[in-house]
Amino acid sequence: MIRFDGVTFTYTGDVAPTLRDVDLEIPEGELCVVVGTTGSGKSTFLRAMNGLVPHATGGRLGGDVRVAGRSTRVHAPRDLADLIGLVGQDPSASFVTDAVEDELAYTMENLGVAPAAMRRRVEDTLDLLGLHELRGRPLRSLSGGQQQRVAIGAVLTAAPRALVLDEPTSALDPAAAEEVLASLSRLVHDVGLTVVIAEHRLERVLPFADRVILVPGDGAPLRIGSPEAVMVDSPVAPPLVELARVADWHPVPLSVRDARRVAAPLRARLSSAPKAPSERRAASTRGAAVATLERASFAYDEVLALSDVDLGFHAGEIVALMGRNGSGKSTLLALLAGARRPSTGSVQVRGEAPATLSPRRLVKSVGLVPQDAQLLLYRETVAEECETSDKESGLDAGTTRGVLDQLLSGVPAERHPRDLSEGQRLALALAVVLAHDPPLLLLDEPTRGLDYPSKARLEGILADLTTRGTSVVIATHDVELVARVADRAVLLADGEVVADGAAREVICHSPVFAPQVAKVLAPDPWLTVDEVRRALAGTDELVEQP
């Protein structure tokens, strides 16, 4: 279906090629997952499939890419639109019209499809992606997951035989991501579409991948093979695969179900291991309370978002706020950050109500990194951003840049914040917030769009902060993050606290919130691969995270 013959591609102005001697074929009807870290050339590889590379980007192309026999050397992207469609990260960036049906029809208008056929294809697409209830809605009013499904639909109406998706869920929260991936698996299984997808939520897509292409980066040769074969030593791997490496399982299981079937010996070994999983930090080492909520409630007009919440957050502790969308996580963060005043009850950070503090004093006691880190960044370059941050709060020149370099070295100073990768942008926003050294740090869904190395770096940063006595509160759906860093988990539902306790107790036995490792090793309360590795090694030394 898609065939690369000795493809080498170099961007204009670059010396080293981004793709080098790529020879591979993606057969019809396969779901092919492209794996690699940010900046490894995944996007270039995907865009070479429909001719955007080189026709829209410029550069030097050697070799030949053919889609169903049509070469991208002689066919512009528009000449391939009936064969292959591309969906990007941010659905709203690709929308041309305002309403769902118009957006679906727009591609066909451009291809000159007859009105009757157009009408039918719009109906088919609405049904295929479960969008029929949204047909007349304005695109702006849709959730992220619904928007991404419309974006996929808009490509499908051209009736392509292959669909290429570049991290389609990285801008979505986990529930929306799940919705999009479910639609995709349906397209592969029911329609027989060839799908090539770059994705970093590997645990979600690997179970139904037919093939994995690993893009190692730095122009190193691509590897293609069955998921089991590639995952054996892939540098990017979900927790399940890492567990398989520790336990030496062959072939590598790709779903919790497969893993449980081979996990009995491991469970037996672990239950006789000298060291049972224990809390990361004993409750007694916890510092004084940094922030407290007492019978705090908050209502948006008539809707009660939080009711009678009693919580305390302590120095040196990482607390995870979990719960479905609309359960009150963001409202709780807004109360702590001083953006909202509680309707009744009180919120105090270091003995003061955050909503009454002047902005200058507020940033010194609470730091909030919103879901979209870009919201904190408004200058033209990284350097200016750091300077402004120093100047506005009377810090010594270079403080923010120093913090940034500690978090993540090598963020280019002259780059526009919008042109940074998700990981770099998060690091910059964190640096701007952390430069004030606030005792309370609030993070809203911080791992959105981060690849595994960036996530691991974030986890390192958070662990480091707690040793310095910062109290960290994370609102997140990412159970793997909670499993790896959180000391305590607070579960919210309909504005009420339904569970508050050690992270292990709260998430381990929940079918919704348990991480992969816990699901495989239940009923024993293991949370992470590192714990298992340590227990097997019979040592309590901290094993360095990759």
Next chain:
Amino acid sequence: MNRTTRARVAVRLTTRASVLLTTASLIGLVAFGWPLLVHARAGANLAHAADAPWIFVALLPLLLAIVLGEIAEGSLDAKAVALLGILAACGAALRVPSPGVAGFEPMFFLLICSGRVLGRGFGFVLGALTLFASSLITGGVGPWLPFQMLGAAWIGFGAGCLPRALGRREIAILAGYAVVASLLYGALLNLWFWPFAAGTTTSFSYLPGGGALENLHRFVFFDLTTSLGFDLPRAATNAVLIVVLGRPVLGALRRASRRAVFDPVVILEDVTASPSSDS
């Protein structure tokens, strides 16, 4: 360094397009300036002198259509079209509140910044399109429209021809240009409708058959007395806008044009250089 390199040309002017653009501009100049150029003997040509503006009114749209058509011929890529559409819409929206408020016409500010960053070809097309789009929004379609379009197109073109400079110097040059361009634009459009507006009886009316100098004198008088109160504030607001907002807007446009990679250079290596099969 990335920021000092000039952006690639968004709209390439071919030789043919350049020749057409120059010719159309020359004819356009005559269309604007005929009251000063016609040396008709008094009386003899008066009737036909009154026809002249209408000939140009008919001629100018055709010329503009030809020039825009030639520029678009094969060389406009989708990204340039998208950017043109967005900027023209923004410019048109900026013109909506203008007529009521004395001299406040911030559209030139955007046009000058765009022409500066994206080049003269883009500036020319954007100027013409912005005026066209805004006249559709405000209902200002009339015989004056082609003249406004050509005038704005020249402003955009001129902004793309300004010398290289960066930082404060660039802002100063653009602000100065905004003042000159706004005043010239006002004067040119006055020149066009002056013969109709001021009748034939007052001391600053167009004098058919009068000498160029005589008419120039009368026109300057007309211009100063009637519209300078409008043109000067307009020149000032645009210059102030450039000083205040120029840097971020230029930055945003530069970033957009850098990311869009207009007119990409594609090199296809010989396919026989690497092993390939024809399947």
